Amino acid sequence: MSTPHTSEAPPLFLPVEELLALAGRVFLRLGLSLPHAEAMARTVVAGQRDECHSHGVYRILSCAHTVRAGKVALQAEPVLTPASGAVVRVDARYGFSPLAFERGLPALVAAARQHGIGALAIQHCFHFSALWPEIEAITAHGLAALALTPSHAWVAPAGGRQPVFGTNPIAFGWPRPGQHPFVFDFATSAIARGDLELHRRAGTPLPPGCGVDAQGRPSTDPVAVAQGAMLAFGGHKGSALSAMVELMAGALIGDWTSAESLAFDAGDGATPCHGELILAFDPARLGGGDLADQQQRAERLFDAITGQGARLPSQRRFEARARSLERGVAVPRALHAEILALAD
Amino acid sequence: MSTPHTSEAPPLFLPVEELLALAGRVFLRLGLSLPHAEAMARTVVAGQRDECHSHGVYRILSCAHTVRAGKVALQAEPVLTPASGAVVRVDARYGFSPLAFERGLPALVAAARQHGIGALAIQHCFHFSALWPEIEAITAHGLAALALTPSHAWVAPAGGRQPVFGTNPIAFGWPRPGQHPFVFDFATSAIARGDLELHRRAGTPLPPGCGVDAQGRPSTDPVAVAQGAMLAFGGHKGSALSAMVELMAGALIGDWTSAESLAFDAGDGATPCHGELILAFDPARLGGGDLADQQQRAERLFDAITGQGARLPSQRRFEARARSLERGVAVPRALHAEILALAD
Numbered sequence: 001m002s003t004p005h006t007s008e009a010p011p012l013f014l015p016v017e018e019l020l021a022l023a024g025r026v027f028l029r030l031g032l033s034l035p036h037a038e039a040m041a042r043t044v045v046a047g048q049r050d051e052c053h054s055h056g057v058y059r060i061l062s063c064a065h066t067v068r069a070g071k072v073a074l075q076a077e078p079v080l081t082p083a084s085g086a087v088v089r090v091d092a093r094y095g096f097s098p099l100a101f102e103r104g105l106p107a108l109v110a111a112a113r114q115h116g117i118g119a120l121a122i123q124h125c126f127h128f129s130a131l132w133p134e135i136e137a138i139t140a141h142g143l144a145a146l147a148l149t150p151s152h153a154w155v156a157p158a159g160g161r162q163p164v165f166g167t168n169p170i171a172f173g174w175p176r177p178g179q180h181p182f183v184f185d186f187a188t189s190a191i192a193r194g195d196l197e198l199h200r201r202a203g204t205p206l207p208p209g210c211g212v213d214a215q216g217r218p219s220t221d222p223v224a225v226a227q228g229a230m231l232a233f234g235g236h237k238g239s240a241l242s243a244m245v246e247l248m249a250g251a252l253i254g255d256w257t258s259a260e261s262l263a264f265d266a267g268d269g270a271t272p273c274h275g276e277l278i279l280a281f282d283p284a285r286l287g288g289g290d291l292a293d294q295q296q297r298a299e300r301l302f303d304a305i306t307g308q309g310a311r312l313p314s315q316r317r318f319e320a321r322a323r324s325l326e327r328g329v330a331v332p333r334a335l336h337a338e339i340l341a342l343a344d
Numbered sequence: 345m346s347t348p349h350t351s352e353a354p355p356l357f358l359p360v361e362e363l364l365a366l367a368g369r370v371f372l373r374l375g376l377s378l379p380h381a382e383a384m385a386r387t388v389v390a391g392q393r394d395e396c397h398s399h400g401v402y403r404i405l406s407c408a409h410t411v412r413a414g415k416v417a418l419q420a421e422p423v424l425t426p427a428s429g430a431v432v433r434v435d436a437r438y439g440f441s442p443l444a445f446e447r448g449l450p451a452l453v454a455a456a457r458q459h460g461i462g463a464l465a466i467q468h469c470f471h472f473s474a475l476w477p478e479i480e481a482i483t484a485h486g487l488a489a490l491a492l493t494p495s496h497a498w499v500a501p502a503g504g505r506q507p508v509f510g511t512n513p514i515a516f517g518w519p520r521p522g523q524h525p526f527v528f529d530f531a532t533s534a535i536a537r538g539d540l541e542l543h544r545r546a547g548t549p550l551p552p553g554c555g556v557d558a559q560g561r562p563s564t565d566p567v568a569v570a571q572g573a574m575l576a577f578g579g580h581k582g583s584a585l586s587a588m589v590e591l592m593a594g595a596l597i598g599d600w601t602s603a604e605s606l607a608f609d610a611g612d613g614a615t616p617c618h619g620e621l622i623l624a625f626d627p628a629r630l631g632g633g634d635l636a637d638q639q640q641r642a643e644r645l646f647d648a649i650t651g652q653g654a655r656l657p658s659q660r661r662f663e664a665r666a667r668s669l670e671r672g673v674a675v676p677r678a679l680h681a682e683i684l685a686l687a688d
Contacts, residue, residue, distance in 0.1 A: 086430050087460035087630055115429035117623070119461050121630055144596055146588075160654035164645065172588045174595070182591070184584035234578025240528035240657045243645065244490075244516045247526070251518070251642040252488055254631030259648065260641075277630075279461070279623075286431055286465055286621075287598030297604075298595040301508065301587065304603065310504035313584045 012336050013328030019045045019057065026060055026342045030067045032096070033075040039098035043129045049329050051320035054194040055130040057331060060339050062271060063096070063128060069268035072096060072126050078103045086115040089253075092125035097276065100125050101134050108280050109141045116285035120278040121253035127151070128271040131171035132185040132314065134278060139173040139181035144281040147171045148249040151272045152265060153258040155189045156229035158239035161216030163229045166258030166272065167193050168245035174298060175283075182302065184313035188242040190233045196222055249277040356680050357672030363389045363401065370404055370686045374411045376440070377419040383442035387473045393673050395664035398538040399474040401675060404683050406615060407440070407472060413612035416440060416470050422447045430459040433597075436469035441620065444469050445478050452624050453485045460629035464622040465597035471495070472615040475515035476529040476658065478622060483517040483525035488625040491515045492593040495616045496609060497602040499533045500573035502583035505560030507573045510602030510616065511537050512589035518642060519627075526646065528657035532586040534577045540566055593621040 014022075020041050027037035040063065048056030066072055076095035080088070080103050088107040092100035104120045111118030131147040138145035151166030171185035187193075191210040199206050200222040211225030212218055219225050232238035250257040255275025256264070264273055287294045305312060324330065331339075358366075364385050371381035384407065392400030410416055420439035424432070424447050432451040436444035448464045455462030475491040482489035495510030515529035531537075535554040543550050544566040555569030556562055563569050576582035594601040599619025600608070608617055631638045649656060668674065675683075 085459035085461075085629060089632075115459050116431035117429075117461055117463050119625075119630060123632070144591065157649045157652075157654040160649065160652040162648070162652045164648045164652075170585075172584070172591075174591045182587070184581075184588070186581045186584065188581075233581050236657070237528075237530045237532075237577050238581070240516070240530065241514075243526070243649070243657075244528070246645050247488065247516075247518045247642055248625070251638045251645070252625055252627055252630050254634060254638050257641060257645055259644070281463075281592070281596055283596050285429060286463060286596050288433075288467070290598060294595045294598050297601060298591055300603075301590050301595070301601055304506070304508045305501045305504065305587070308501075308504040308506045308508075310501040313580070313587075 009333050011330040011332050013330055015328055016045060016049060016325070019048065019329050019331065022339060022343060023057060023060060026339060027063070029343055030064055031074040032067075033077075035077075036074065036096060036099050039102050040096055043098045043133055045329070046133050047130060048331060049321055049324040050317040051324070051330070052130060052317060054192060057339060058335060059128055060342065064342055066126060066128070066268075066270040069270040071264075071268070071270060071273070080104060080107060083107055083111050086111045086118045088118065088120045089123065090120065091123045094124050094273065095126065097122060097125035097127045098129060101137075101276075101278075105137055108278065109138070109143065112143050112280035112282045113285075116282055118280045120280070121255075122276040122278070123253065123255050124273070125276065126271050126273050127276065130185055131169050132173070132183050132317075135171045135173035135183050135185065136181060138278070138280050139175040139183070142175045142177070142283070144175065144283060145171075145173045145278065146281075147276065147278040148245045149276040150246055150250050150256070150258040150261060150274045151193070152262040154193060154230050154262075155232055155242060156212060157243070158232065158236040161212050161214070161229055164259060165189075165232065165239070165242040165246060166261070167230070168242045168258065170241065170245065176298070176302075177295065180314070180318045182298070182312060182314070186233075188232050188238050188245060189230050190238070191230065193230070196225065196230065200226060249275055253277055353677050355674040355676050357674055359672055360389060360393060360669070363392065363673050363675065366683060366687060367401060367404060370683060371407070373687055374408055375418040376411075377421075379421075380418065380440060380443050383446050384440055387442045387477055389673070390477050391474060392675060393665055393668040394661040395668070395674070396474060396661060398536060401683060402679060403472055404686065408686055410470060410472070410612075410614040413614040415608075415612070415614060415617070424448060424451060427451055427455050430455045430462045432462065432464045433467065434464065435467045438468050438617065439470065441466060441469035441471045442473060445481075445620075445622075449481055452622065453482070453487065456487050456624035456626045457629070460626050462624045464624070465599075466620040466622070467597065467599050468617070469620065470615050470617050471620060474529055475513050476517070476527050476661075479515045479517035479527050479529065480525060482622070482624050483519040483527070486519045486521070486627070488519065488627060489515075489517045489622065490625075491620065491622040492589045493620040494590055494594050494600070494602040494605060494618045495537070496606040498537060498574050498606075499576055499586060500556060501587070502576065502580040505556050505558070505573055508603060509533075509576065509583070509586040509590060510605070511574070512586045512602065514585065514589065520642070520646075521639065524658070524662045526642070526656060526658070530577075532576050532582050532589060533574050534582070535574065537574070540569065540574065544570060593619055597621055
């Protein structure tokens with residue numbers, strides 16, 4: 001991914017703990033409660049550590065903007081409802097999402113173990129993070145996981161020209177004992193919103209197929225697409241998946257669609273506010289009872305992919321993580337200075 | 345979709361009941377038990393009725409071929425294991441899949457109502473059908489549904505050249521009281537296997553991006569792609585989804601991947617044999633309790649799509665269904681003659 005802050009000077013390399021402390025200090029300074037600040041810091045530092053710059057510490061700046069817009073409940077304690085069947089509900093009460101997820105995770109894991117599958121419905125959260133940190137938190141328990149969330153309505157349906165869907169990410173994970181899980185996490189839009197913004201600021205054209213102008217004509221002009229609509233990846237199939245995300249992580253759990261999130265934003269340019277649906281699956285309960293056989297089958301699949309030189313999703317991210325843990329987390333100096341300024 | 349049997353002569357228009365009786369007679373004649381023959385007939389006639397010709401009564405011919413290959417257990421009574429938590433397992437015992445689904449459906453619906461979500465794992469089934477008939481059978485109970493199944497390994501992962509994945513369909517449905525559900529059902533391959541075969545027989549080039557030759561070079565030659573590999577839709581995102589299908593509907597439920605299905609086929613050219621995972625979600629349990637509000641939110645989403653002239657997935661199919669129920673189900677005369685010949 002492109003980084004929003006580039007610099008000719010070499011980046012700083014900071015130990016994870018130091019970056020966590022800095023990010024936490026900023027979030028406290030912005031008015032978040034200590035549990036929120038710590039959960040937020042873990043989330044953005046994980047992104048930076050894995051060199052997912054668009055979800056790294058750069059997000060501290062956009063979270064600061066969201067805080068200033070005044071709608072986030074900075075100290076809201078998420079409310080966990082006792083599980084109803086296999087369904088766990090956490091009301092984030094218009095706080096940021098990471099703490100709500102952390103508060104719901106143990107109950108989700110318990111539900112999946114008890115029933116074979118579990119669902120965590122997070123409601124009323126401001127959502128700015130990638131989904132893979134949540135996926136990895138679930139696969140760490142030996143469970144498979146699927147997560148969906150709407151965003152702001154920026155994406156037109158296939159055959160249309162007006163925004164209806166969010167960038168609506170879908171993330172999935174499969175646990176691999178003793179090594180990194182199989183994880184993917186992608187927007188169902190053809191391009192990430194952050195990347196569209198980068199093209200707009202840089203004045204560079206978008207790749208073909210990413211959007212249409214206000215008249216519905218295919219366009220590579222980022223300004224025209226921002227005024228028109230982004231498109232889903234993969235044509236009508238990606239568009240259908242994006243609709244599924246609105247239905248599953250919106251209507252199904254009784255929370256907002258991307259259109260409602262954007263209307264609530266009312267031009268603030270804040271991070272989206274909506275719900276999230278996270279499913280967890282226990283292979284020991286869903287399989288026939290031979291867990292080792294199930295794992296070997298999955299490993300043969302991964303070997304067939306990597307054995308021909310293709311990559312597993314997240315492979316680059318795990319390589320970046322290893323580098324960051326070895327030499328420190330790279331942070332561009334200009335970005336570091338901006339973050340430091342927020343900490344004072 | 346293209347029809348494998350075209351004819352200059354106008355098609356026959358047959359009442360649904362007549363076509364069901366004919367299809368059932370053929371399946372009995374092929375040696376299937378009465379419950380299997382009836383479930384199979386319902387499946388292929390539904391496809392023909394909805395003008396999904398590649399999953400219509402044409403499939404009777406490929407099922408006949410699969411029967412002749414000798415591996416299908418023609419009379420196998422599916423074994424339903426009592427639900428373990430929210431998980432229902434049906435062992436098809438190497439029979440065709442439609443009866444196994446029908447036998448598991450009531451328990452899946454009950455699990456979803458009891459726990460909020462339910463999973464139906466069908467194992468060891470010969471699978472030739474579209475997934476939307478199953479999805480619609482679930483949405484008819486007011487539940488949302490998601491279904492996944494592998495197939496034969498024909499599709500290379502993104503960045504690779506050797507087949508690993510099946511065409512691995514994903515299907516989803518959302519119930520709409522008083523009208524047809526929102527349903528999609530698509531292969532994660534860029535083109536359906538049946539369409540590749542049609543291009544091969546007709547000697548016409550594939551659309552770009554559907555496959556690679558044996559050296560991994562992009563190709564539109566259907567013969568070269570059949571010797572090389574098909575590709576997933578949507579690049580690395582579609583490829584990741586296809587891997588998810590292998591993991592969820594294979595490793596997770598303790599059943600075969602597409603590679604194992606193809607190995608078991610051993611050149612027979614029979615329909616794939618593997619498992620299937622079907623999830624059902626109860627909006628009344630997953631939402632906050634205001635079901636009418638949830639439904640209205642979904643309807644606003646659909647209105648925002650159709651209101652700008654875009655189509656909902658399955659819209660053409662439901663229009664075809666209305667036509668078929670009005671005037672009879674269209675069946676090309678040549679195809680009808682082939683099917684009749686199997687009935688004697």
